[in-house]
Amino acid sequence: MPLIATLPEDVDAAFLAAALDLDAAPSDLRVSPVGTGQMGTCVRAAWTGSGGDARSVLVKLPAADPAARALVAGAYATEVRFYTELAPTLAVRVPTCHLAALGDDGAFTLVLEDLAPRVQGDQIAGSTAAQARAAAVNLAGLHGPRWCDPSLEDVEGLGAATAEDAAMLAELYGPTTDLFLDAVGDLLTTEDAATLRACGAVIADWSLARPERFAPVHGDYRLDNLLFAPPEQPDLDVVAVDWQTVSRGLPARDLAYLLGTGLEPTLRARVERDIVEAYRIALGTHGVDLDTFTAEQAWDDYRLAMLQGPLVTVFGCAYGTRTERGDRMFAAMASRSAAAIRALGSLELVAHPA
Known part of the structure; x- marks a missing residue:
């Protein structure tokens, strides 16, 4: 027993x-x-x-x-x-x-x-560049060791997304976005709301994109699920918690979600290329061939993967238990993600892959 x-x-x-x-x-x-x-x-x-x-x-x-x-x-x-x-x-x-x-x-x-005295990240306040970089390097330890490992198919619950899954997602995304905007739309700009709606036109193709690259993905790798070193003990490592949404997919989804939902747009634009490269270099320490997974490929995957933010945010808010803090958190995540999608041309990249 x-x-x-x-x-x-x-x-x-x-x-x-x-x-x-x-x-x-x-x-x-x-x-x-x-x-x-x-x-x-x-x-x-x-x-x-x-x-x-x-x-x-x-x-x-x-x-x-x-x-x-x-x-x-x-x-x-x-x-x-x-x-x-x-x-x-x-x-x-x-x-x-x-x-x-x-x-x-x-x-x-x-x-x-017990991870005390580490402190939980604050999704509403957002992260510093140093926190984002440390979390990204830790993320490489999730993806790198089982990068494109076919034996992941043998782990129950880690099957790849299917065409049927994509079709269901496309069917649900629009109505769920309506629920989300009914709930917190007054906390978003008209431009952000339009970006969230526009994701629905490509979400099915996005969910199936680039199946040749896969690893275990956390699925909700954001600040509230990360514990950071307190100021008095800066040498403590970052620790990731809440592993109830693990799946198999494009590794960059976790990275794009982390930076897209956690960094204010101005800061993100300034540091994201360096953090993406730090993540890629860290992958190399876990056995990923960096001659094959180039800096250009890592950046391109990151841009495409940015739709992870709206996907998790819209569904998480629409079907979760609502609280005042939760509404503010989801609105902040949606706004930051929408800004990143526009700045990086993510919708165009999905709709017109090279």
Whole structure:
């Protein structure tokens, strides 16, 4: 039987002793909530170790409501598979996983490294150039080790997009964009709204473009899913979390999404070429042939991939639980992405590939 905790109260001393193979169950365990958890719950478990040292882990739990849990069971399974099957073969910095368990009823439990004192990125405020560069270099550790690896087809849930998938996306994108603009359109310019709508004409072709280059992609590699070093400990590495949307696709989608949604347009225009090249050079350290994947190709992929921003933003806002912060966040992401798409000629590149 897998070791599953469903509710915060299930994260007790006996559970932690079994999950972490402790010599003795903690006697001073303290469990506290972390974040708001739209798809589940996350708690921090802290205690004093046998040597008197302070210890803590984060525990991710499923939605408490079985009906809600069933709706997102696929995402839970994806994250468990990432930690058990993919992460050991990659070089991207992620939390150390002490336990990854999946139940028959769609429940799951992850016991992960506590990443404090790192701090979560702020999607609304945007990132600095240094943060974006560090996150891009870390991203190369996700893509490079399994770059164009045909054995990815053997990983459940990592199938390539099909023509049927593309047709469904094209059918849904327009109505979903309407829902999105009804929700947050007053926070966007008319020009940005027009750019989001224009993506619908090419979104099917875009979703199938350049299948010759693929790797595991995070799918939602943005600031809120990245933890950065605090000012007092600048040498700490960037860590990526929330691996429930992993798929197989064009690697540049993650990079374009990171920079397109996270950098203010003026800053992005100034630093993006250097960051794209830093990412490409980092890929080379993970085995990618840079004579084949040239700087020109990396830049071209980046330009084309910029539609990842509107795609995730529109669907995430339209079908997620709305909050005041969420509306502002999605509006900022959409506005920055739309500006990048116009500046880089992404729509024209998809519509008229070389």
